[in-house]
Amino acid sequence: AQTVTQSQPEMSVQEAETVTLSCTYDTSESDYYLFWYKQPPSRQMILVIRQEAYKQQNATENRFSVNFQKAAKSFSLKISDSQLGDAAMYFCVFRDNYGQNFVFGPGTRLSVLP
């Protein structure tokens, strides 16, 4: 069974600075998808970025980018120029290639300090 680990329960960053959230996962599959979701206090789950495992190029989405290391099974999220609105719980998510198994990590609570 797949597992997702986020070793940082809480992190903080100064506004306008850069922060990296770590995520590792365990799977025996070669094709799969990885996501970062953000959950602000409103509880809405918002997709931040996605990565297909067969793509070597790291996904980027405006101020958000990932460092995907397939061999190491690592999928970290970098947030540049942090903004107050980035404060939220961030979940790393694994999805298998058959789409039948979404596995969420335990989450990292990010605080952004003014």
Next chain:
Amino acid sequence: DTAVSQTPKYLVTQMGNDKSIKCEQNLGHDTMYWYKQDSKKFLKIMFSYNNKELIINETVPNRFSPKSPDKAHLNLHINSLELGDSAVYFCASSQALLAEHTDTQYFGPGTRLTVL
């Protein structure tokens, strides 16, 4: 224009009652999901339906019964509510399971269930 909606947003009820949470998506997606998020924010999938057919049924008590009248709706009915059922329940949807670029899930706003 809400993509995935859930009602109610908050639900407070007594132990032993039966309650339902409704979910609707207007994205034309084929697959819908129910997740439970506990007090420690841990999110776990409960059910997945594809075109009104049950695909995933994780180990949840059979007091929980999903019902999909059509592919735009996936309701969650809970019988004989227990204190441990208190959590936030999220509905989500995605396009067909195996199609390209369709693995992204869109989540509803969540329903906070409190069992007294």
